[in-house]
Amino acid sequence: MSEYRPDPDQLLEEIQRDEAQATRGRLKIFFGGCAGVGKTWAMLAAAQAKVREGAVVVAGVVETHGRAETAAMLAGLQQLPPRHIEYRGKRLPEFDLDSALLIKPALMLIDEFAHSNVPGSRHPKRWQDVEELLSAGIDVYTTLNVQHLESLNDIVGQITGIVVRETVPDRVFDAADEVTLVDLPPDELLARLQAGKVYLPQQAERATQHFFRKGNLLALRELALRRTADRVDAQMRAYRADQSIRPVWQARERLLVCVGPGNCAEKLVRSGARLAASLHADWLAIYVETPALQRQGEAERARTLKALKLAQELGAETSVLAGVDLPATLLAYAQSRNASKLVVGKSQRGMLHRLWRQPLSERLAHAARDVDVYVVAHELDDGKPAATGPARSMLFDTGTPRRKRYGIVAALAACGITSLIAAGLVDMFDLANVAMLYLLAVVLVAVRFGRRAGALAAVTSVGAFDFFFVPPRMSLRVSDTQYLLTFVVMLAVALIIGQLAARLRFEATVATYRERRTRALYELGRELAGALTAPQVVEIGARQLAALFQSDVQLFVPDSMDKLQAAGEGGAFDAGLAQWAFDHQQPAGLGTHTLPASVAHYLPLRAPMRVRGVLALIPRMAAAGAAQQIFQPEQQRLLETCASQIALSLERVHYVEVAQDAIVAMEAERLRNGVLSAVSHDLRTPLTSLLGLASLLEAGHVHGEQQQELTTAIRQEAERMNRLVINLLDMARLQSGVKLNKAWQLLDEVIGSAARAVESVLLRHVLKVALPADLPMLAFDAVLIERVFVNLLENAAKYTPPGSVVTIAARHSGGMIEVTVSDDGPGLPAGRAEQLFAKFARGESESATPGVGLGLAICRTIIEAHGGTIQAHNLAPDSGKHGAAFTFTLPAGNPPALPEA
């Protein structure tokens, strides 16, 4: 418990950590239209100026590309040696983040912001390294080209024909403290290129030559200028907003981008992001899974997920919905989220298809009342519609190929059985009624196994009906054309029913899925509500999540030093990564930007006050699909909900413990006060008499017999005080830990010495010892057990009138020896037998009988240390006895063999 008590050092540390967050480093980006405009040079020039101001500047990564003028600028700057990482047999140099954090300079130069790190680095991207430097309080200068900006990536690709894979999210760019545009007119750039002053990698020379056309350069320059202007504009507006006394509340626009299954999804997402940025609107990206889309292949699914992930990185909130009617679902969601604008892709279907069914944009426009619909055009498909792998739902497991096989078998079986039955009935019934039998079979198959099986059943039924029953029988020929109508109707009915059944089943699955999710959350919440300790919360959380996510789950909770401790055993969990996630309050591992190659996903358990631990899970299904399953937006959200529930429970438990600590402290305080008042009362009483008596003697007024009486009184008072002090010391000693000095003892010997010790107190009482002759030796600490007898005998003397008989008896009871000290006095106050053993308890609350009430507490401590128990009770009046009895037990044990006398 004590580890939860806040200690001042920890508090101080927390304050310092907060300060560190407040002093986050500043990011300055040297931004250019394309390579060769002189960004690195400008950065170095600025750095040199800083050095002249006296700042500590370290060049983390600077690519001079062999240019002399750049290299010259590097002179005098401290350079961080790169770290070498083994990758596919090669040793590749990489920025050494850990050393940089260790050195912690005031300013760090990091070239090529968009660089992708060698696999195996802590972060996949360099901009993430920079983020960590910034949060460590280090200022960073970096360089960036416009084509590396995520949202402009595809536009640049269209202009130049070269798509770069290394991108930086726009939010990072927007969050930079300063952006300096490094501009060079295209003609000058071309001149520099001609002069060989621009670095071109050998292998890409031709492509790059193509890239450096004047038209391209103009366009890139314009993009860079415009992007910088946007930033300046935003700053201006932010400045105005800050300055205005009463800022006008502006309804923020919200954009809903509907991600389709096609391969233009990413393009759509980028367009949506740009639109949202230009409107300064929040935006959501959703994917609606309809029965038709459910039948998608693995590749399609992966593409959709990728698009959603991209949207998330571009700042969108993403989710996957399920619905039968796409426009209705979209509009309902838009309304529920207050989205005023819907962005959809343009239909790529052909004219014929359009006649059959209106494209989504038109249906939306038709249904939407207060929502604007934007249709984003894109080029025609540049790839083939990949449909490899089995279809699988994004939200839940549905039909498997096995089910389809069953469908085919069922269709054929149903047809066969119906034919047999019909064969028996055809003589009694009209042919039209036989057709009804077939229809029934088709409907049943369609309902049970879906559209395909239904259609198959319809076709085979029509065939069988024609072959077996329609004259001429045993031939597929049809003599009466009216049966053709029967065939058509049967087929149509099968298809319609199949469609309906499929839809019904889909809705049922959606409902089941939602129900399961709700139930899982409910179960988790209910169990967590009942948890009383942190280990319970951890156990419940791990168990429930393991079942819910089909994963191995481990929870890490911090100890008093904020070091994470794994709760439980096993699993390939990395405590270091968990600690990182905890310290940075960010998810890490699988599916994140930090060490994505690890097998486990680490999610910090965020509670309102602080992070309470880390949840780690390893998807149990080995396939990559399983991991994807977990990182779908819906599952991710479910996981986050669960994590925050666990975090809340941990926090609740923590505060319960804090409260309990406070209560214990109060209790201890109360007890301490009790001790003080009791001790001061009981010490002062004899001291007062001693002082009084002594001064009487001093005055010399008393003589003879009276003097004798006074001195006896003084002695008695002093003895009383002595007993009290002995008890206090005993209690103090016992509380600092009982150390038993056990030896094989005879009980009567200890009783004898105890009786001698209390002789003076027990003068006017009768002590009887009635021990059985065969009482074995017992292993106990003689000094302590003597204290027990002394205290019990003193109590008996104290609370019984003179002349009372005090009896000590003992007997075997199971493996224990039971010893009873009883008297024939007034007995114990009713109902207070147990309380007597509490410290500072007395039989009567306000009594003239001295003693702090420590005696019985001491007895209990001693007896319990010996593995026995002690109880108090009144002798049963019906047995003709009265008085109090104290019974304690001691383990009998196996006494050693003794020599014959």
Added chain:
Amino acid sequence: MDNAPINIVVIEDDKPIRRFLSTTLEAEGIHVHEAETGKQGLVDVATRKPDLIILDLGLPDMDGVEVIRRLREWCALPILVLSARAQESEKVAALDAGADDYLTKPFGVAECLARIRVLLRRHSGQGTAAQSEFAFGDVKIDLAARMVFKAGEPVHLTPIEYRLLTTLIRHAGRVLTHRELLREVWGPSHSESSQYLRVYMGHLRQKLEDEPALPRFIVTETGVGYRLLAG
């Protein structure tokens, strides 16, 4: 007491206790030399030629047991140790180091004088060893004839019981630690099996005490040893 004046050195750092002791003892006609520290005490013992030393175990400058050890290097004078309660192991250590008896604080005058008397008597050669008869309560022991009587009736004792009894008689009034008794009765090899001692002590009590569970003569000093109260 004797005609010749008796000298006692009291080594005790607490002034009221020194004062109480010297008042008590001087009333009995004993010369008392007070020493405040262990070192001063050692010097006093060497120069004053006392008959007995009263030593407090809790001294400011030296460990009491260490003082005993130093004294025993050159003198065989009786040493009476003063100690606080609940320090049984300390008492045993002091006795094993060579102290003759102890008094637990707080103690009364009568108790103190009784202890001093026993120690002085033993030391001055008036010990019980030379006597041929010894008695306590209604028990009589004829040491020459090796006979024990209780209320006039002969009591049969086993050889070990008899050896135990005579050992107690030799040191009557003085505490004997478990180790001392075991060594004297059973020999040096048995110094650790104190349960033997307890059992035989129990037998002795059964045979000699009126109420064995509440003995009046063969008493237990819990955690330390036994004492024969006589005279």
